[in-house]
Amino acid sequence: PLVLGIETSCDETGVGIVRGETLLVDAVASSVEQHARFGGVVPEVASRAHLEAMAPTIERACREAGVRLDDVDALAVTSGPGLMGALLVGVAAAKGLAIALGKPLYGVNHLAAHVAVDQLEHGPLPEPTMALLVSGGHSSLLLVPDVTGDVRPLGATIDDAAGEAFDKVARLLGLPFPGGPHIDRVARDGDPAAIGFPRGLSRPKDLERYRYDFSFSGLKTAVARWVEQRAASGEPVPVADVAASFQEAVVDVLTRKAVAACRSEGVDTLLVGGGVAANSRLRAMAAERCAAAGITLRVPRPGLCTDNGAMVAALGSSMVRRGRAPSALDLPADSSMPVTTVLA
Ligand code: ATP
Numbered sequence: 001p002l003v004l005g006i007e008t009s010c011d012e013t014g015v016g017i018v019r020g021e022t023l024l025v026d027a028v029a030s031s032v033e034q035h036a037r038f039g040g041v042v043p044e045v046a047s048r049a050h051l052e053a054m055a056p057t058i059e060r061a062c063r064e065a066g067v068r069l070d071d072v073d074a075l076a077v078t079s080g081p082g083l084m085g086a087l088l089v090g091v092a093a094a095k096g097l098a099i100a101l102g103k104p105l106y107g108v109n110h111l112a113a114h115v116a117v118d119q120l121e122h123g124p125l126p127e128p129t130m131a132l133l134v135s136g137g138h139s140s141l142l143l144v145p146d147v148t149g150d151v152r153p154l155g156a157t158i159d160d161a162a163g164e165a166f167d168k169v170a171r172l173l174g175l176p177f178p179g180g181p182h183i184d185r186v187a188r189d190g191d192p193a194a195i196g197f198p199r200g201l202s203r204p205k206d207l208e209r210y211r212y213d214f215s216f217s218g219l220k221t222a223v224a225r226w227v228e229q230r231a232a233s234g235e236p237v238p239v240a241d242v243a244a245s246f247q248e249a250v251v252d253v254l255t256r257k258a259v260a261a262c263r264s265e266g267v268d269t270l271l272v273g274g275g276v277a278a279n280s281r282l283r284a285m286a287a288e289r290c291a292a293a294g295i296t297l298r299v300p301r302p303g304l305c306t307d308n309g310a311m312v313a314a315l316g317s318s319m320v321r322r323g324r325a326p327s328a329l330d331l332p333a334d335s336s337m338p339v340t341t342v343l344a
Pocket residue numbers: 009010081082110111134135136137138162163164166167178179180181184274275276277278279280305306307
């Protein structure tokens with residue numbers, strides 16, 4: 001099926017078009033520069049930017065894919081989770097198109113879409129697949145027997161998301177927003193073993209209760225203390241070493257728990273998705289540890305890890321192929337849609 005997907009959960013206006021599992025176009029207009037001076041995404045600013053970008057981005061996607069809206073078999077849209085005002089713009093646009101074109105509409109979960117997008121690059125997901133979902137607002141380990149309907153959460157962060165930790169530590173180091181890519185870049189010149197930052201929820205006692213859960217707020221505080229003490233002593237802060245050591249602590253815990261989950265659940269494929277999956281050290285360590293454990297690793301290319309419309313189209317296309325019933329045309333946006341609700 002030819003599916004057009006719309007993503008507006010945060011600050012990216014994404015429109016993707018796929019045919020089956022083939023990506024035709026992934027058009028993204030980002031308002032990230034408008035938020036940078038505030039050090040975080042401003043919801044009202046994001047909503048307005050989506051309104052302005054929506055129609056032109058749909059037009060551009062169709063033009064670049066060489067398809068007419070009439071040719072589209074189904075529409076898919078992120079119905080949650082995300083910023084309410086931002087989600088509403090995408091949902092309203094998708095409903096309008098579905099009604100005007102007389103085509104089915106699938107309101108899908110943004111987090112499941114971060115997982116489903118990998119199919120555009122590496123083909124159908126094995127069933128089951130273990131998914132490590134690491135993004136700006138979420139960090140979860142999910143057992144995924146079928147991405148269109150069945151997602152079982154094994155664990156999640158009990159405080160900050162991994163991406164949030166990257167962004168907060170970047171800010172502390174004076175790096176621009178969003179900080180994840182900047183930490184990744186400066187860490188290349190640093191020593192990941194320079195500072196032994198804590199690995200959250202990794203002690204034997206923690207593992208009893210929090211086997212597949214994560215915690216990054218203690219790590220962020222430890223980095224803040226270390227930087228403060230160094231600054232107070234009058235010595236320069238070794239930014240590259242701090243970034244590399246922080247990144248190592250995050251990536252170490254994420255990959256260790258993901259591989260452990262695959263082993264004990266008997267799952268032989270690990271998929272890493274979400275914005276933080278663009279991180280070069282996470283990709284490298286996941287590759288090493290999966291190879292050592294005999295696990296097949298799948299990670300979408302970095303451009304498909306961060307928010308985009310193609311991921312929504314990919315999940316919508318899976319819904320059509322699986323014969324799922326479409327969403328009702330009065331489908332709501334749900335800012336706190338649980339990861340277990342894959343289709344609204
Ligand atoms: P969610 O998907 O939970 O709703 P989101 O959609 O805002 O959150 P994503 O776009 O999936 O988040 O991911 C954005 C996050 O990924 C940001 O925190 C950003 O810093 C982080 N990120 C992007 N690239 C990298 C990188 N190379 N290294 C580390 N973090 C990165």
